[in-house]
Amino acid sequence: MEYVALFRGLNAGGKSTVKMAELTKAVSELGYEKARSYLPSGNIIFETDEGSKTVTRTLEDLVLEHFKIETKIVVKSCHQLTRIVAEMPGEWENRKDLRRRVVFIREPVTPDDVLREVETREGIDFIEAGSGVLYMSTLMTALTRSWFTRLITKPIYKELTIRDYGTVLRILELMACR
Missing domain, CATH: 3.30.70.1280 (SP0830-like domains)
Incomplete structure (x- = not known):
């Protein structure tokens, strides 16, 4: 595998x-x-x-x-990464005004556990749960006003690793399952 x-x-x-x-x-x-x-x-x-x-x-x-x-x-x-990419928010494909990140969550922590710790700023930060991940995006014009930066102060942050949208797509492309 x-x-x-x-x-x-x-x-x-x-x-x-x-x-x-x-x-x-x-x-x-x-x-x-x-x-x-x-x-x-x-x-x-x-x-x-x-x-x-x-x-x-x-x-x-x-x-x-x-x-x-x-x-x-x-x-x-x-196969898990293929599913994660398939579940990415639909607008990510076309929106260039967003910083798009995939938050990979280390088990046994769940997306719901992390969601309880994440603060968002309405109209600036957007977050959705996926299969063992969170999809986080922020308006590029408002990066300095994002509340996602507060996540690094939370203990749960040590159970996460974050990758840029483009990086995730490239990794999947490099894998042979496609």
Whole structure:
């Protein structure tokens, strides 16, 4: 089965720096096949017969042992990512006036758990729940007035990893399931 591992906080703001070539090599050495990275923010695509929970634990242990970084990972199969893209808000395809982000949520946390913590500003911030994700968008002309920035102050933020809409589409394109 093909998966993407979305690493939380790698190479963000000069912290938790990991070279993607080294991470990809380490993932391959675990026996995961066709490992490849996309962008330096911690997106690794690979194939394995292991289940996603086992893969998640294995990769979190790998990063801790090999790179001395404690990180949380969200692992999605090709079919799960296909569903997430299919469920994206319809207006995202045509609206260029929005910053569009997909919030991947680490189990056992649910979209409803996160929604209880998120504050939005009417007419500026928009949010919808999907299959293990939230779709967050903000008017580009009002980014500095968004309340989504308050999410980083919440404890639940540590259970999330966020990707740009275009990044999610590109990752799915790189996966073989389409």
